[in-house]
Amino acid sequence: MKLSTTIYFLLLILIGIKVQAQTTDEIWKLYSNKDLTNTIKSGQQVLQNDRNNPQVNSVVGRALVDLKKHKEAIPYLIKGAIENNNPAWARAWSFGYLGLCYYVTDNFIESKKNFNECINLNATKNSTQFAKKYVSTLQMNETFNSWETVEKENLRFHFQNKSNIKNLESYIKNREEAYLNINEFFGATPFKKIDFFVWDKPEEAKKYFGRKLGFANSKLCIINSRNNQTRGHEITHILSDYGIQPIKKTKLINEGVAVYFDQTNRDRIDVAKKILENKEIDIVDLWNNPNSYPSEYCYAIGGALIDFLIKNGNESQLKGLLKNQTTETAMEIYDDFNNLMKEFEQKLN
Known part of the structure; x- marks a missing residue:
């Protein structure tokens, strides 16, 4: 009788392990199909009864990172990086994603440490390349030691x-x-x-x-x-x-606003006039065809233009232009756009 009971409980354990494996595979399938919301939901359900499951923690953490929830992902990824009963590939990806999370949450040292943990494991080609790419892009490699x-x-x-x-x-x-x-x-x-x-x-x-x-x-x-x-x-x-979140950039406006705010307090019109050296300029053509002109024109003349628009318009108008930096948008924002451009050209010439 005791032997039968033991066998019964062993069978229950084996069935539980099989169901758990199936569930884990299903969660990874959700993640592979980029169903991130259901990956997290299904994973958290499993973790209610098996909170330290390394693979499920890893996939939930990765899904959270993909949804830009970096801080929330960290506790899951830490559990996903543990060694016990956890394949190297799952640990490697957990370390790699932890590197990204710590970078985003301003922990530069821990970020570099975890990227290197992923690289040193060398568990899979993709996970190693992932970490190496970020180490290079985020400038954490030996060049900067x-x-x-x-x-x-x-x-x-x-x-x-x-x-x-x-x-x-x-x-x-x-x-x-x-x-x-x-x-x-x-x-x-x-x-x-x-x-x-x-x-x-x-x-x-x-x-x-x-x-x-x-x-x-x-x-x-x-x-x-x-x-x-x-x-x-x-x-x-x-x-x-980050403040304007432009939907369309043009070189004249994008570089011009950076020149205007460069904190040098130079006379922007004077700088632009020196760049032009008494040459006449069609601002709209420069705006629409920047590659037809010397590169420095978009910087110097762009800075002068932003200065001019601030003095002859308002902050709301300029922010609207920075949102969509085309001449078409400018014509909608500034009712007297053509006259403004003529006046600006006269100041330069």
């Missing part, structure tokens, strides 16, 4: 060689103040601090990125800058993207 980091309220500075910056304290303070000054207009809330990489050797940056400094990556909130670059230009690009 010797760089020094200084973290402030809105910007996290990474210096290639801070000894070549004449007054480091002033340099940092000026850019933090620039962020606040510029954001009085944009009212932006980026998803994380801006990682501000300051290059002492621009030629090394060009070799690394395949392009000249400086530039901003709004999607990842990263700026790469020369150590002598204007303090507000690239910050403006990021704050504009």
